[in-house]
Amino acid sequence: MALVKITQNTPAHWAYRAIRWAVVAAALLYVPWFAHQPARIDQFTQVAAFAVALLGLNLVMGFAGQISLGHSAFVGLGGYITVILVAKHDWGYLQTIPVVIVICFIAGCIVGLPALRISGLYMAVVTLAVGAVFPIIVLKYDGLTGGANGVLAKNKMLPPSWTPFDAHSRFGPVAYRYLVVLLVAVVMFVLTHNLVRGRIGRAIIALRDNSTGAAVSGVNLGVVRTVLFGISAALGGVAGTLLIIQLPQATDGRFGLELAIFLVVALFAGGTGRTSGAVPGALIYVFLPYYAIEWAKHISFLKGPGASSVSGVIYGVLLLIFVFVLPGGVVDGLRRAWGFVFQVIPRPMWLMRYRGEAPLGTTAHGGSPPMEVDAHAVDAPHTPDATGPGSVPEHVAKADTTDRSLSSTTNQHPVFEGETPR
Template identity: 35%
Template sequence: MTTVQSPTPTPTPERPARPAARSGPRVVVRGSGAHRAAQAVVLVLLAAVVIWGGSLDPFGQGQLTRAAIFALAIMGLNFTTGYVGLLSVGHSAFLGLGAYTTGILVVNYNQTAISTIPWAMLVCFLVGLLVGIPALRIRGLYLAMVTLALGVAFPEVVARLDGLTGGAEGMTIRRTLLRPPDWSGFTLGEKDAWLYWLTIVLLVVTFVVVRNVISSRYGLAMHAVRQDEVAASASGINVAAIKLVSFGVSGAITGLAGSLFAMYIGSLFAEGSFTVLAGITLLIGLVLGGERTLAGPIIGGLAVVLIPYYTSGIGQGQASAVLFAVVLIAVIFLAPEGVAGGVARLARRWVVVVDKRPESIGRGR
């Protein structure tokens, strides 16, 4: 008997499962309409904050002016420590040098306060070049020790030059000598408002200049020196020139902050304002804000001025210092790259800004 076998059914091929829709960050092309619109919104918000600060009472304006001055000083420190990798602990010396340059020219040589700013920047630039010479041979902790010695020596040098600087007793700049210039439209009674707007304008100008430098070929050379000096030298980069000029520019920016600080405080006392502790404060501000970021120095300036002020209301003396240390440790733990870097990292989860792709070479042929 013949058994008839039923034909084996042909297996139906399974359809490949569709990949699940993957949600990712939105990609925005740099220079596109969306990118320019976002920049415009940010600029409007910043302008609103600046205008709001200009409407505050003299004490509130003074706090924001002080924060902007420290932001400038931290910006100078970031230029060499953040972008070139040359650790400096004694940047308080540049801050003090810029302040005393303004004080000496105003008190002893009857110069207007605003006219002393270029001189303060020039003096600090030249001293920065001299301080940068050891950086040609050493770096890291050894360079930090050299800059630390500069920060320690500055108050002692000021104390010995008592005929020029007022010595250990300090130097007082009379309020009438800090009168706003006639062309500004501000009177002597509006000196606080004049200094606020002057500091904000100089902060914005310095921010734009630093941004353009960092985005240029010189900025790429700075980054290369930070990453690997040997490879940078092999690529044709003059490592010595990058280090020296960066230290000079860093000193000039911090000297600008020092000149504004002299106009703000009106009383210069090296042992109180320009010690190594002030240099460490600048480093703390850089760490809190975020090194190698443009917004980091501004955030750091606000942090080193406003955090101690508000924590002092919670606890006095050592308690305030402990609270400030807790905030510092929390930021380092939660955002090792600083507040600006942490915010940027979170923002990249939703929006990623990319450069515009160049047109194909062969297109149109």
């Protein structure tokens, strides 16, 4: 199918990965320089923060398949904890993160506890309740939260003197905050990605796809669901902290039910079920309303007081388009497009070791080059091409003809039930 096929764990594959990551890293670090106004950098700081929130929401909605409409409450909880500790107890912003993680994790587990018995839509209503009640609680305990006035931390996060950022320039603090938020976000992404690619990740997807099968395989559904809710909430809380770093003011309106619903929209636009979906989701969440309002200024009949609603229409229509055309979100579309160009043929290390292959794969038996432009692929996609030494053939490319000696054990048995479709 793809134009270029790369076998996993070959130098070509390592180069491919290195280049990909380098491009991503360069793009992320380039933002403060590419953005010409501090306000624009600020928007990217928000993107990084909301990406963490979406990451958490994605765990519950994308991976565990459970609608959650209360994520705003956890973002808000984290935000309020940070802003209160900073404003009233002189903590550093980043020092609050462990506290936020612990408290939000516990809160999330408590909200997730009903999931032990309640399932599906009933649970959606429970989360909705949490999202709706949070602003009310905030207003109720105004001694702590400042009620409708909110809490404002006067000491913004400023770059320390040892950093190359000038704390007194227009750009310095903003760019510094961007990088700090980015760093925290990257750590959260790595942790979450590790979680979902391992044993627990499989269990989570299993309980989404077929919970009975998961239970019979030994997954304790209640524990996994509840802890997952806790982790999702903790990520939401960290996102709240990051939002407070960006703008050190917490109000009930900033973390209302609206936020929860827009987060769901952004997640679906970005892509559920993949950690990377959080990034395009957050970009859409931050920039879509901004440009929508800019655009609405030029349309005469939208000039009235309702002009701010335009982004709501656009969000809604966008969401419809995604559900109909690209249910996997932006990330899924990108991956499919990418799949036409590059295809990585799986050949993990353990498999090479199991088959006694040399770790480098290329020199040991001088097979075909590891990376080849598949000239036939364009006209005859189903050509059973050699896909590289010792790699696992895909279902279309049947057997590995170049390398019988290594993979012969796998293909010798008579075909047991045949590939004939029934």
